[in-house]
Amino acid sequence: MQPLDFRGCFSHTIVHEPSFLTGLNAFWKEASLDDLKLWARVHVVIGSTLELPHEFDETNFDFYGKTLSGQKEQRVRWKRGVSLVNGICGEDVGREYVKRHFPETSKQRMEQLVGNLIDAYRVSISNSTWLGDETKAKALEKLSKFVPKIGYTNHWRDYSALDVREDAGFAQNMRAANLYETGYQLAKVGKAV
Numbered sequence: 001m002q003p004l005d006f007r008g009c010f011s012h013t014i015v016h017e018p019s020f021l022t023g024l025n026a027f028w029k030e031a032s033l034d035d036l037k038l039w040a041r042v043h044v045v046i047g048s049t050l051e052l053p054h055e056f057d058e059t060n061f062d063f064y065g066k067t068l069s070g071q072k073e074q075r076v077r078w079k080r081g082v083s084l085v086n087g088i089c090g091e092d093v094g095r096e097y098v099k100r101h102f103p104e105t106s107k108q109r110m111e112q113l114v115g116n117l118i119d120a121y122r123v124s125i126s127n128s129t130w131l132g133d134e135t136k137a138k139a140l141e142k143l144s145k146f147v148p149k150i151g152y153t154n155h156w157r158d159y160s161a162l163d164v165r166e167d168a169g170f171a172q173n174m175r176a177a178n179l180y181e182t183g184y185q186l187a188k189v190g191k192a193v
Helices: 018-030 033-047 054-068 077-101 104-127 133-144 170-186
Strands: none
Touching (some): 033 054, 077 170, 104 133
16 A cells, blocks of 8 residues: 555645644654554554453543543443444445335435425525515525435445455454445545545
8 A cells, every 4th residue: 555645635634623733743752662652552442342352342431431431331342243243334225124124115205305495595585575686586595505414325325345354353354444434435535524
């Protein structure tokens, strides 16, 4: 894999907290390489607690769940498993749900209903006596940009590059899922949202 050149991606960036970047810059100037390596190792372990023996997961929850978040107890394992699957391939889970419980005809009916509402808004705005012409034009322009999202996506995510296998271990499948997600996100760099 070729290293990414992020310079072009950040030619125009909106920064909400400039003081954060000032602090980050100071941190990078002062941080030792050994400290950065230790930080990276710690975060690899934290990110791998599901793949490690149960004691690691318990310790991770005790600190992040109980101490930092105030949770009383960890969710049961099957619920965490469902969340994990949803996090990795949630759209595939959603597609299966849609196939079973939300027929195309239901989506079409809702799209028609929302389309009728948009038409009614258009007429109401156009015929309004209390809105000025400039305000009407802006309202109609805003209405024309409204994109209803009903029921489920029209463009399902492609998981064909996700290499999760039944004969692989949990850790190997998690690494494959992370590799897939990283590739999916990096493919969006520099492209319009």
